[in-house]
Amino acid sequence: MKIALIGYGKMGQAIEAIAQGRGHEIVHRIDINSPQLLEKENLSQADVAIEFTTPETAYHNILKCFDANVPVICGTTGWLDKLPEVKAQCLEKHQAFLYASNFSIGVNIFFELNRRLAELMGTQPQYNVHMEEIHHTQKKDAPSGTAITLAEQIVDALPGKKAWVNQHTTNPEELYIESRRVDPAPGTHIINYHSPIDDITIIHTAHSREGFAAGAVTAAEWLKGKKGIFTMKDVLSL
Template sequence: MKIALIGYGKMGKAIEAIAKENGDEIVLKISSSNQNEFTADNLKQADAAIEFTNPHSAVENIKKCLDANIPVVCGTTGWLKDLPEIKNYIEQKNGTFLFASNFSVGVNLFFALNEYLASLMSSHQEYEVSVEEVHHTQKKDAPSGTAITLAEQLIEKIKTKKSWVNDKTNNESELEIISKRIDDVPGIHTIKYNSPIDYIEIKHSAYNRKGFAGGALLAAKFIAGKKGIFTMKDVLGL
């Protein structure tokens, strides 16, 4: 498979390493130093593009790929206020798009577990639920996209929670997301249920970026040749 990497930071390099192991070809690598090469002609060499940049660039990067009729997988977080605009753009262009707050197979299974446990806990209001996420100090957004996905799943299932806040709260309708930044932590996400008599938690800990990179490649291979908007649930059959 031929892949265009839009963003050549730590994630881009991790994707490149796994792609080479799999026999895939990176035909384009775009970073801040070679934006002049980010053209439709260069994109059209690829079967799919994988975008990992920053919240300020993601929307325009996605549009460039759609303009070139190249399926695009996006792993950048922090831009989702613009998701309705991107969905409209995809419909106009008859394009192909897959976004995930986290591409790790393990994390997506964790999402499914989170939904199931929240359904079980929804009728037990003596348990107070919260989310904690820990990442490396270079992560640009807080809370993480993964933590927001987990929180939104909880709000959907636990009707006493109406919104999330990225801080401690004494408002019972608000769901706490506590963000911590520690050197060299790829990502830890914990869902905590605390009651006066006991405590339940589920946790996902990433050891490195290989899970994210491998999942992004899996997603790119899944959407190549397809049309529409997809998620990792489609990729994994969840």
């Protein structure tokens, strides 16, 4: 499979190593110094594109992939106010798009655990829920996209929660996401339900970027040749 890497930072380089180890070819390594590679005649040389850039550039990069008729995997977070527009463009142009806030297989299983636990706790108002996420200091967005996905699952399931916030709150209808940035920390997400008599806690800790990179390559392998809008739930049959 021929892959275009849009974004060639630490994540792009980790994806490259995994992809080449599986026998795939990297036809383009696109970064801020090579915008010409996003043009249709260049991008169309790829079977699939994997996009990990910045919140400011992701939207336009994805549309470039649609124009080049190239399926695109996107792992950039912080731009989701434009997600409805991307989905509409994908369907209108009969393209393929897969977004995930986190491509790690372990994290996606963790999403399912979080959703189910929140459903169970929805009938237990004596518990109050708190979330903490820890990442390295170079991470540009806070809270993380993974934390937002987890928080939205909790807010959807708990009758007493109406929204999540990223600062300390005393409002019982708000879920507090505490964001910490320390080095080195590839990523830890902690969900804690506290009551006067006990605590229930679930934790996911990433040990390296390899899990995220491997999941992105798995998603690219799965997406090749498909049309439509997908998530990691589709890739993993969750």
